[in-house]
Amino acid sequence: MTIIDPTDAVPAQRPGDHENTGPLLEVRDLHVEFQTREGVVKAVNGVNYTVDSGETLAVLGESGSGKSVTAQAIMGILDMPPARIPQGEIRFYGQDMLTMGAEERRKLRGARIAMIFQDALSSLNPVLSVGFQLGEMFRVHQGMSRKQAKAKSIELMDRVKIPAAAARVNDYPHQFSGGMRQRIMIAMALALEPDLIIADEPTTALDVTVQAQVMDLLAELQREYRMGLILITHDLGVVADVADKIAVMYAGRIVETAPVHELYKRPAHPYTRGLLDSIPRLDQKGQELYAIQGLPPNLLKVPQGCAFNPRCDKAQDICRTEFPPLVPVTEADGTELPGRASACHFWKETIHG
Amino acid sequence: MGRYVARRLLQVIPVVIGVTFIIFCLVFALPGDPIQALAGDKRADPNIAAILRAHYHLNEPLYQQYWHYISGVLTGDLGETYNGRAISDIVSERFPVTLKLGLTSFALEAVIGIIAGIFSALKKGKFIDNVVLVSTLVLISIPVFVLGSVLQLEFGVNLKITPVAGIEHGWPQSYILPAVVLASTSMAYIARLVRTSMMESVRADYVRTAIAKGLPTRRVIGVHAMRNSLIPVVTFLGFDLGALMGGAIITERVFNMPGIGGQLAQSVYLRERPVVVGLVTLLVLIYLVANLLVDLLYAVLDPRIRYE
Structure with a gap:
């Protein structure tokens, strides 16, 4: 029964600080395979990358290149089985998350490593209000009351620039537009000010004008909180403005x-x-567009x-x-x-x- | 929402009139003379028979008989049987038995069915899943009277932990065994229904989100997956609530319980038109209300459904 004072809650919740013996995230020789009826699908075969605080890594690739699977392995949300991680390490501040207990891992999820999914409509629960889904982060991870959590949710919705947040907090996901829904996904990921955010094609399901707004918002919030960001995408245009480094x-x-x-x-x-x-x-207007031959x-x-x-x-x-x-x-x-x-x-x- | 409920309740009126009329015609069309049926194997006294026929309007054409009946119903008089017993008495005597049996059985099938279904879905392919699948298959394939008799023999006669039949021990002792028997088939259906829809929602994107939020498994399943997978189950439960209130003729027979089902069977046999029509109308009303509740519950469970 600790009363969380918002001013010193932040350092108290960062056990990473004293065990800070490495970069924010380091993936070493990660392998992921899926056991299927047709055989073993080797989805990830020895991926290495690091992300530091405040840094944006863009992971680029076609569908099936293993970029989302790597992200899910980092989050620890792969279905195991059928998935298996035969070798590799995922170090969060130097600590290998693959050797952590399930409960320890769960506490990191959402609170210190958060994820933004591609399709906000299917990724938000259709039968629970957005206020409930946002507030859940505070209630579960910080033990806040429903009322406090709701106030926090409104604050968050304001942060991601959802108009009339207080009036809309009890609305359901289907009552929002696509861009607003993605903002809610972002708000949910930001709720506990995590150290690392993984955004899995956050703008793919949106139309082009909204894409830019959502990316700008994400970049702005990332700068503000000095979070590490892994941006998974197949859109090279999105990457150029936001990313620091790219892994293809x-x-x-x-x-x-x-x-x-x-x-x-x-x-x-x-x-x-x-x-x-x-x-x-634009300078090659009228010419045939190049395409990589064949299939992945x-x-x-x-x-x-x-x-x-x-x-x-x-x-x-x-x-x-x-x-x-x-x-x-x-x-x-x-x-x-x-x-x-x-x-x-x-x-x-x-x-x- | 209020307007929607009012409209749905208004719809009940034509349905009740239509149903009573159809049932009335059907019972009217049954061969056999109800007054002669009163006398059993002996020949009825012609004078008494004539008096009774006049009293019960049996000599008048169908539409007049229906008019007499429905105007009585509208003033709150359900009529009487051909031996002079008020039908409202029969209902108030019989209905509580059916109500207790039906609700007990409803609670059993809902609770056990849903829990079994959830465990089965979460432990897909494991031992508990197979137990649920096999036992539900067995329950679905055993006829009610076989299951009833076996349980009577085992729990009532051999183990002596429940009464064999009758209702003199009251609720719950006398009701538990018949309720289990009555619930068995639906329980099995519900378990399988929950299993399927749960397996579907566990794979849904929003469940993945819930896991990624760092929620404990209990909360992921109980809050995020459950709400969505209950929607089809509620449909079945609503339908089944109506069916259970209709009285379980076979179960009531096996356990010798004086409920609506037994009364209905007997009244059809004795050509007691007002009783049959009255009871069926009552059941139709219950059915309509159960359906309305299901529709309203939908809106509670799924905010995407809104009634204007």
Whole structure:
């Protein structure tokens, strides 16, 4: 029965501070597979990335590239079984979450690591009012009364710029527009001021004008709270404005990492190049739009060598036999390019022409 | 909401008039003479029979007989049987038995069915799920009179923990066994219904959100998944409440309980038109009210449904 004073509640709830022995989040050699009737689907095959406070990592990739599965593994919301994590570590301030007890893990979820889902209509419970769903965060994690929680919910709805928050707190998700619903999702994720937010395609279900508003809001709140943000998307346009660094995923692996503007300027992997070339551009109006040929690989049977080789127009024999590790990318003269890496045998040719 | 309820209640009037008229015609069309039926195997005294026929308007055409009946009903008089007993007496004597039996059985099937269904859904493919699936299959396939007789023999005769039949021990002792028998089939249906809809809502996106919010499993299931999976169950429960109030002819027979079902069967047999029409009308009313409650409960459970 502790009375939580909002002024010192924040430090008291940050046990991460004294065990702060690493970056905010560090994913090391993460593997996730799904046991299905047809066989073992290897959805994630050795992903590594780190996110620091205040930093935005964009994870880019087609459907089925393993970007959402990685996020769900971080959140600990994978259905296990059928999912399995045969190896890897997910370190939150240096502490491996995969070895934590279920209850310890649950307390981190929502409070310190929160997630924003793609489709807010189906991700919000249709039969509970938004005030209830927002207030639940405070009631469950901080033991607030219903009344206090409701006041907090209204405050949150104000924060994410929902007009007439006090009047709408008892409304249900279907009574809001798509953009407002996504704001509620964001408010829910922000409720307890988590250290890390994972946004899984937060704007995919929205129309373009609303997309920009929602992304701006998310970026603004992230700056304000100095949270780490993992932004999962397949929309390269969204990424450019918000992200600090980018990880491109293909067939459950990271094939390229780079600071955001570097990647746009000089991709070091043919897949990234393909993605960039398939963005419609004003200066190429009237020309045929480039598309990467073929389909994403079947994860039951990932191609030998480089997984991208059947779709790559630069593929050589070595690509079909030898697996390309993720190696640091340098300038032509050997100068280091911090944060850049590529998993292509021919990264030099790709980046330096 | 208020307007909606008022409109629904107004709809009851034509339904009741229509139903009573149809039942009246059907009973009228039954072969056999009700006055002769009073005398049993002997021939009825023609003079007395004539007096009775005149008293009960039996010589008049159908529409006049119906008029006499319905105007009585509208002034609160349900009429009397051909041996002079007020039908309201029969109802007040018989109905409490059916009500107690029906509600006990309703509570049993709802509580046990829903709990079994939830456990079964959450432990899909595990031992408890198989227990529920097999036992519900068994319950659905055993006829009521077999189950009734077996339980009577086991609990009433052998173990002597419940009365074998009759209602002289009152509620709950005398009612528990018949209520279990009466509830068994519906309980099995409810368990399976809850299992299916629960399995569906556990996979829903909003349940994933609830887990991602760090809610304890109990709350994820009890608050987030439950509300949604109860919607189809409420439909079935509402329908079943009406059916249970209709009296369980077989169960009442097996356990020798003086409820509505037994009375109805007997009255059909004796061609007691006013009794049959009166009881059926009562049941129709209960049915309509149960349905109205279900519809209103929908709006409570699912805010996307709004009645104007």
